Amino acid sequence: MKRHLLEAADLDRDDATLVLDTAAQIESALAGREVKKLPTLRGRTVVNLFYEDSTRTRISFELAAKRLSADVINFSAKGSSVSKGESLKDTALTLEAMGSDAIVVRHGASGAPHRLAQWVQGSVVNAGDGTHEHPTQALLDAYTIRQRLGRLDGIRVVVVGDVLHSRVARSNVWLLATLGAEVTLVAPPTLLPVGVGSWPVQVGYDLDAVLPKADVVMMLRVQAERMNASFFPSAREYSRRYGLDGRRMGALPDDAIVMHPGPMNRGMEIAAVVADSARSTIVDQVGNGVSVRMAVLYLLLGGASASE
Amino acid sequence: MTESSALPVEPSPAPLLSAEDLARVVDRIAHQLIEKAGPDLAGLVLVGIPTRGAPLARRLAARIEAFSGVQVDVGTVDITLYRDDLRLRGVRALEDTRLPETGIDGRLVVLVDDVLFSGRSVRAALDALRDLGRPRAVQLAVLVDRGHRELPIRADYVGKNVPTSRSQSVKVRLAEVDGADSVTVTQ
Amino acid sequence: MSTLIKGARPYGEDAVDILVTGGRIAAVGDELTVPGADVVEAAGLVALPGLVDLHTHLREPGREDAETVETGSRAAALGGYTAVHAMANTDPVADTAGVVEQVWRLGRHAGLVDVVPVGAVTVGLRGERLAELGAMADSAARVRVFSDDGHCVADPALMRRALEYVKALDGVVAQHAEEPRLTVGAQMNEGDRSARLGLTGWPAAAEEAVIARDVLLAGHVGARLHVCHVSTAGSVEILRWAKSRGVQVTAEVTPHHLLLTDECAEGYDPVYKVNPPLRTEADVQALRAGLADGTIDAVATDHAPHAVEDKESEWASARPGMLGLEQALAVVVQTMVEPGLLDWRGVAERMSVAPAAIGRLESHGRPLAVGEPANLLLLDPAHRATVDPAALASRSCNSPYAGRELPGRVVHTFLRGAPTVLDGKAQR
Numbered sequence: 001m002k003r004h005l006l007e008a009a010d011l012d013r014d015d016a017t018l019v020l021d022t023a024a025q026i027e028s029a030l031a032g033r034e035v036k037k038l039p040t041l042r043g044r045t046v047v048n049l050f051y052e053d054s055t056r057t058r059i060s061f062e063l064a065a066k067r068l069s070a071d072v073i074n075f076s077a078k079g080s081s082v083s084k085g086e087s088l089k090d091t092a093l094t095l096e097a098m099g100s101d102a103i104v105v106r107h108g109a110s111g112a113p114h115r116l117a118q119w120v121q122g123s124v125v126n127a128g129d130g131t132h133e134h135p136t137q138a139l140l141d142a143y144t145i146r147q148r149l150g151r152l153d154g155i156r157v158v159v160v161g162d163v164l165h166s167r168v169a170r171s172n173v174w175l176l177a178t179l180g181a182e183v184t185l186v187a188p189p190t191l192l193p194v195g196v197g198s199w200p201v202q203v204g205y206d207l208d209a210v211l212p213k214a215d216v217v218m219m220l221r222v223q224a225e226r227m228n229a230s231f232f233p234s235a236r237e238y239s240r241r242y243g244l245d246g247r248r249m250g251a252l253p254d255d256a257i258v259m260h261p262g263p264m265n266r267g268m269e270i271a272a273v274v275a276d277s278a279r280s281t282i283v284d285q286v287g288n289g290v291s292v293r294m295a296v297l298y299l300l301l302g303g304a305s306a307s308e
Numbered sequence: 309m310t311e312s313s314a315l316p317v318e319p320s321p322a323p324l325l326s327a328e329d330l331a332r333v334v335d336r337i338a339h340q341l342i343e344k345a346g347p348d349l350a351g352l353v354l355v356g357i358p359t360r361g362a363p364l365a366r367r368l369a370a371r372i373e374a375f376s377g378v379q380v381d382v383g384t385v386d387i388t389l390y391r392d393d394l395r396l397r398g399v400r401a402l403e404d405t406r407l408p409e410t411g412i413d414g415r416l417v418v419l420v421d422d423v424l425f426s427g428r429s430v431r432a433a434l435d436a437l438r439d440l441g442r443p444r445a446v447q448l449a450v451l452v453d454r455g456h457r458e459l460p461i462r463a464d465y466v467g468k469n470v471p472t473s474r475s476q477s478v479k480v481r482l483a484e485v486d487g488a489d490s491v492t493v494t495q
Numbered sequence: 496m497s498t499l500i501k502g503a504r505p506y507g508e509d510a511v512d513i514l515v516t517g518g519r520i521a522a523v524g525d526e527l528t529v530p531g532a533d534v535v536e537a538a539g540l541v542a543l544p545g546l547v548d549l550h551t552h553l554r555e556p557g558r559e560d561a562e563t564v565e566t567g568s569r570a571a572a573l574g575g576y577t578a579v580h581a582m583a584n585t586d587p588v589a590d591t592a593g594v595v596e597q598v599w600r601l602g603r604h605a606g607l608v609d610v611v612p613v614g615a616v617t618v619g620l621r622g623e624r625l626a627e628l629g630a631m632a633d634s635a636a637r638v639r640v641f642s643d644d645g646h647c648v649a650d651p652a653l654m655r656r657a658l659e660y661v662k663a664l665d666g667v668v669a670q671h672a673e674e675p676r677l678t679v680g681a682q683m684n685e686g687d688r689s690a691r692l693g694l695t696g697w698p699a700a701a702e703e704a705v706i707a708r709d710v711l712l713a714g715h716v717g718a719r720l721h722v723c724h725v726s727t728a729g730s731v732e733i734l735r736w737a738k739s740r741g742v743q744v745t746a747e748v749t750p751h752h753l754l755l756t757d758e759c760a761e762g763y764d765p766v767y768k769v770n771p772p773l774r775t776e777a778d779v780q781a782l783r784a785g786l787a788d789g790t791i792d793a794v795a796t797d798h799a800p801h802a803v804e805d806k807e808s809e810w811a812s813a814r815p816g817m818l819g820l821e822q823a824l825a826v827v828v829q830t831m832v833e834p835g836l837l838d839w840r841g842v843a844e845r846m847s848v849a850p851a852a853i854g855r856l857e858s859h860g861r862p863l864a865v866g867e868p869a870n871l872l873l874l875d876p877a878h879r880a881t882v883d884p885a886a887l888a889s890r891s892c893n894s895p896y897a898g899r900e901l902p903g904r905v906v907h908t909f910l911r912g913a914p915t916v917l918d919g920k921a922q923r
Contacts, residue, residue, distance in 0.1 A: 001399075018401060025402035029386065035439045040389040068389075089807055109809035110682075110693040111763025118762075130811065132693030170693060194698070195690030298389070302399040 001299050004117045004124040007133040008174035016178055020143050022295035023288070030067070041070035044301055047100040049091070050127070051077040051107045056262065056286070057127050061104045061136075064293035070301070073100070088112060089119050096120045102301055105129070123300040131165045137261055138171035140292040142179055144281050145216055147288065148257050153180035158210050160242055161220030161269055162191045162231075168261045169220055173199055184210050188242065190231040207242055211251040218259040219244050219270045235268055245271040249279065257281050324470060324478075325491035330451070333467035334364070337449055338371035340465050342378075345416065352416045353381045353443075357433050358403035360422040363484035364451060368420060381408035385419075385440070390432035405436070412441040418464075422480040424450040427461035452491060454478050497521070498912065499529050502538035503873055505863045507839035513542065515869040518911040523865055535917070537873050540906055543843050545577025545870035546824065547850040547859045549640065549669070549747055550723060550795035552816065553579075553610070555601060556594070557586025562800035562890045564601035564610055567820070569888040569923070570798070572607040572915040574820040575872035575905040578851070578859045579608050579798075583615040584645040590615035590626035592634035599636035607915045607923055611854060614638040616657050616668060620646045625657060632664040639855040642669035644723055645770075647705060649675050654709060658718035665855060667745075669721040670709055672730070673771065677701035682811055684757040684772045692760060694810065697772045699727040706730050710737035710744050721853055722746040724797050726771040728781030735790045745853050747795035748782050750819050750826035751895055755779075759895070765806050765813030766893050769799070772815075787836040792849040796823045800891035818894040821887055825901035828876060833902065858911075869912035878904035888921060 001018070002010050011019065030036050046065040048058050058074065065072045075095065086094075088107075095103060102123040105113050110130030117124040128134040146152050157176055163169040163185050176183050177200040184202040185192065196203055204210055211217065222238060232238045239245075244258065249271075252258075258270075258279045266272045275282060325333065345352050349372070356365030362384045369382045386403040419433050430448060437446060449465035454472045472478060472493060481490045500513040505523070512527040513520060548571065554562035564581070571579045581598050583589035589598060595612035602610020614631035618624055620643045631638040641661055648654045648670060657668050678701045683689050685696020706722055710733065713720035725731065725746045737744050751769060756776050759767035767773060785791040799816025806813050827846065831837040837845065851860025861867040881900045884892035908916035915922055 022402050025386070025404070026389070029389070029402070029405040033439060037439070038389040039435060040391075040394065087804060087807070088809055107809065109811040111811075112809045114763040115809055118764075130693055131695075167693060170691070193690035194685050194696060195687040198687040198690065299399050302394045 003300065004113070005135055005296055005300060006113045006117060006124065006126045008135045008138050008171045008178065010135070011175065011178065013178050016139070016142070016175060019139055019292065019295050019299060020146060022299060023143055023291040026294050026298070027291040037067055037069060039069045040298055041065070041068040041301055044070045044101045045099055046070045046072050046102045046104060046297065046301075047095050048072065048074045049095065049103050049105045050075070051105075051112070052128070054106050054128065057106060060286070060289040061127060061293050063290050064297055067290070068294055068297055070297065088115060092116050092119050096122060102297065125296060125300065128167050130167065132167055133171040134167040135171045135175070136289070136293055136296055137168050138175040139296065140285055140289040141172055141218065141259060141261070142175055143288045143292050144259065144285050145181075145257070147284070148281060149215060149255065152176070155181045155215045156184070156213055157181050157216040157218060158184045158186055158214040159218045159220065160186045160207060160244065162222050162226060163187050163196070163220065164191045164193050165223065165226070166220050172218065173201055177201070186210060186242070188232050188238070191226070207248065208251065211248055212253065214252060215256055216259060217244060217252065217256065221261065221263065222265060222269050239268055243269050243271065244274050246273045249274050249277065252279070259285060261285070323490040323492045325468065327489035330489045330491060333451065334367050335371055337465045337467055338368050338375055341368065341418065341449070342372055342376050348416050349376065349378050349380065352418060353383060353408060353412055354418050354420055355383045355385050355407070355433075355437070357419060357421040357429060358384055358386050360480055360482050360485055361420045363482050364422060365420040368449070381410070383407040385433055385436045387429055387432035387436055390435045391428070392432070393428065407440060412437065412443045414442070414444050416445050416447065417443040418447045418449050420449050422451045422482075423478050424448070424453045424463050424466075425456055425478075427457045427459035430461050431459055451480060452478055496912075497529055497532035498535060498909070498914070499527060499532040500535045500537045500542070500873070502536065503540050503542040505542045506843060507541045507876075510538070513863070515909065515912045518869055518913070520863065520865055520867050520869050523863070535907060535914075537907070539875065539877070540873040541839055541876055542863055543575070543839065543872050543874065544847040544860060544863060545872055545908065545910065546575045546846045547854065547856060548576055548579040548796050548798070548820065548823075549721070549793055549850045549854060550644070550749075551579040551581055551798045551820065552584070552800065553581045553598070554800055555585065556597065558802070560890070561802045561805075564598060565605040566888060566890040567798070567800070568602060568605040568607035568610060569921045570818075570820040572908050572910070572921055573888050573905060573919070574822070575824050575874065575908055576608050576820060577870040577872075577908065577910045578611055578856055579820070580611045580613050580640055580854055582644050583613045583642060584620055588615050588619050589613065590618050590620070592627065592630040592636075595631050595636040595638050596634050605923070607921065608910060609856070609859065611640075611856065612636045612638055613640045613642050613644070613669065616641045616643045616648050617653065622646060622649055622653065625653070625660065628661060628666065629664060632666060639664065639666045640669050640721070640853070641666055642671065642723065644669065644671045647671050647673040647675060649705070651708060651712065655712050655716060658713055658720060659716045662718050667719040667721045667853060669723050670705065671723050672702045672705035672709065674701040674704050677704070681772075682768070683760045684774045686757065686775060688757045688760060692763070694760065697770075699729050699774070699778075702727055702771055703729040703733055707733050710734070710742050713744055714740065714742040717743070719743045720745070724749050724752065724771055724795070725782065725785070725791055726752045726774050726778065728778045731781045731785035731790055734785070738790065745792040745849070746790070747793040747850070748786055748791045749795060749797045750823045751817055752782055753779065753786070753794075753830040754826050755895060760810075763810045765808060765810050766817065766897070767895055768810060768813050768815050769797075769817050770815035783830055783836055786831065786845060787841070792845070793853065794823060794827055794846050795850065796820050800889050801893050802891060806893045816893070818887065818889050818891060821889065822882060822894065822896050822901060824874065824905060825903045826896070828903040829901055832876075869909050871909050872905055873907040875904045875906050876902065878902070880904065
């Protein structure tokens with residue numbers, strides 16, 4: 001493993017598999033226990049440095065670190081020195097001077113975790129940067145797929161929605177390709193990046209055409225503000241063409257699952273009947289997130305510390 | 309890497325224990341367990357410490373059944389996440405932690421490991437057990453005790469005491485993991 | 496005062512001695528001996544007319560922490576320049592006679608290069624109404640180049656009026672070609688790399704569309720148009736077409752667009768963030784070919800100093816722009832001379848003669864001949880060195896060439912016969 005987890009491409013197939021296997025071991029080691037806590041990272045300090053509000057991701061990382069007995073500091077941009085104009089570099093160096101061993105960073109600017117990694121000695125974990133990547137989300141998605149379907153190699157995954165602005169989609173494309181899954185992106189052409197042709201994926205515009213052969217359908221969140229920028233004419237038209245409703249769910253093979261990174265826009269990209277169905281892994285994904293993030297923290301921090 | 313799995317050194321030295329010796333030692337520990345446990349035998353749980361403690365625990369259980377007719381429960385407890393030397397040794401893949409469905413509360417647990425050296429693995433296993441339940445008592449069975457303890461820990465059952473220097477390495481091979489049984493000491 | 500330059504090779508040709516007296520080249524010949532003259536040994540060095548930059552950001556007034564007229568002039572002289580056009584996007588904006596005269600006077604005071612102010616096309620660079628172009632042209636600064644650089648004159652009607660109006664001033668509008676509606680939030684070239692890096696793309700079409708529009712407008716009204724920092728293969732094609740139709744259009748390319756590609760964005764280091772952005776290898780090759788065949792008339796640095804805090808940040812919040820004055824000639828040697836795309840006369844044409852003509856500078860871009868102003872540089876083409884940004888004369892250190900080995904070293908520079916650089920050291 002590299003020292004940082006900045007993007008899915010930091011993980012080769014062996015590394016990615018190690019993360020998933022470790023997460024599975026941690027999950028089974030903790031299953032049914034009253035004391036859901038391990039002493040592994042006692043004395044280590046993990047800083048959650050969040051420049052964007054993301055309660056669910058922050059809590060997931062916080063829980064993961066605490067279950068490994070690390071000390072956790074939550075540092076959110078609001079009401080902090082950041083809102084007083086402190087630069088990312090100064091903030092990072094300050095946190096490190098206070099003894100942080102790892103920084104989990106969520107930032108609105110693509111590449112901010114890469115910059116951090118150049119400035120600090122400890123590990124940096126990307127918890128979502130701009131429209132770039134969100135690698136632990138892809139890891140928990142892969143974990144969930146493997147848990148439900150038993151494997152990743154050869155699994156056909158359809159990712160539907162705003163790929164252009166989605167860090168979840170980018171991380172999934174690269175991680176799933178690394179793990180041998182076949183990815184198809186389906187979106188209105190306005191929401192696919194120019195240059196998508198260089199990605200290891202199939203691209204389509206017709207959701208109905210790909211559903212009968214899908215093992216996994218991953219629905220992406222559609223931001224309301226995209227509508228005002230003419231990426232598509234209206235929420236209704238988007239929903240009609242790219243939303244996953246009960247009828248479309250019926251076209252899926254029997255074992256296929258439906259995923260969503262959350263938070264969902266029910267009625268927009270996903271119908272309530274789909275989100276609440278037995279195919280939906282949305283709740284599993286949240287739970288698996290903690291195990292996967294524990295595995296990542298353990299693998300990045302458990303080893304030799306940077307000063308050694 | 310466990311402390312018993314150093315790379316083989318050429319030329320391979322004469323084994324400290326041959327496959328036959330090893331089988332005899334396991335049999336002896338099984339007999340001792342039966343004798344010492346007495347009426348508690350049926351409630352005993354053998355918990356192996358991976359990697360090689362796990363198959364050793366299964367072998368002991370098989371021999372106990374052969375000698376006494378009693379089936380004892382077997383489990384494993386991975387101690388990786390409880391080690392206090394992660395910073396020095398680096399991370400490694402985790403192994404299974406599996407306990408009997410009936411749990412370990414109120415029972416006699418015998419930890420099983422291949423080599424007893426510093427005692428740190430056993431301490432980590434004790435910490436792990438504490439998080440998993442509350443046994444009535446915990447005992448320790450090891451194939452080889454090579455000395456050099458760093459903690460006040462001793463084994464209740466020892467297959468063979470082997471005086472070593474710190475620079476030496478004791479390597480236990482088991483058929484389930486390594487394809488053949490032997491114990492060797494290398495410099 | 497006389498200076499005798501011994502053994503220099505004008506345009507890389509046969510070695511001669513050059514006598515400079517009274518600010519002019521007094522004699523050129525073999526084995527000249529002039530009692531009392533200062534002798535500058537120049538054996539093996541290539542002599543070129545002093546370089547002229549059409550596109551320099553000197554940051555003064557307003558951002559003297561990033562660069563001043565004096566520090567920028569020093570960087571220019573060390574790069575072999577004898578004249579630089581100072582862009583108008585200062586604070587206050589150079590949109591009045593008062594500001595352009597201030598910059599011009601600061602340049603005279605520094606005395607290292609001729610600082611030629613560029614006037615803003617529109618008031619405050621806001622793209623709404625024309626600045627007093629005539630007043631700037633008539634001022635002591637004698638402004639001939641007008642540009643809103645940093646911003647595009649996006650309104651087509653306003654652009655047409657600007658092109659027409661400067662005809663009376665013998666001026667030229669230097670357009671920063673960027674359709675702003677196509678580059679909202681843009682961070683880097685739009686393509687494979689922007690898709691993967693998750694940085695908002697700056698499509699080539701946003702540049703090409705404006706160039707296409709402007710060459711049509713310039714042709715229609717019979718005005719001169721200059722296109723700043725051409726960065727795409729498509730732009731080169733459009734310029735080639737326009738020139739074939741007789742449009743009075745000239746164009747410049749920056750050193751960084753001749754050398755670097757969007758691959759530089761991979762580590763998100765904003766030292767490589769620039770506007771227009773670094774493009775693809777195919778664009779780089781097309782730009783080199785366009786510069787070689789004259790479709791692109793000039794190399795201009797777009798020297799854009801930025802304070803450390805404006806670059807040591809996330810990519811998206813960093814300011815675009817990179818240093819260029821001190822390495823421009825080296826980059827041209829590497830990308831054009833060494834591959835055989837330009838000879839030394841070609842370098843003189845693209846970096847001195849053509850930009851001087853576009854800017855209507857009478858005493859620059861002249862031949863190395865008797866009677867001409869003694870604006871010249873002497874280059875050691877065999878020298879190779881690794882760029883150390885801390886060692887640059889610029890007040891800023893945002894050089895994209897840091898750590899790169901580049902060929903060629905400007906050894907001496909003369910402005911009107913006075914040495915501004917001797918043996919690689921600025922004289923003021």
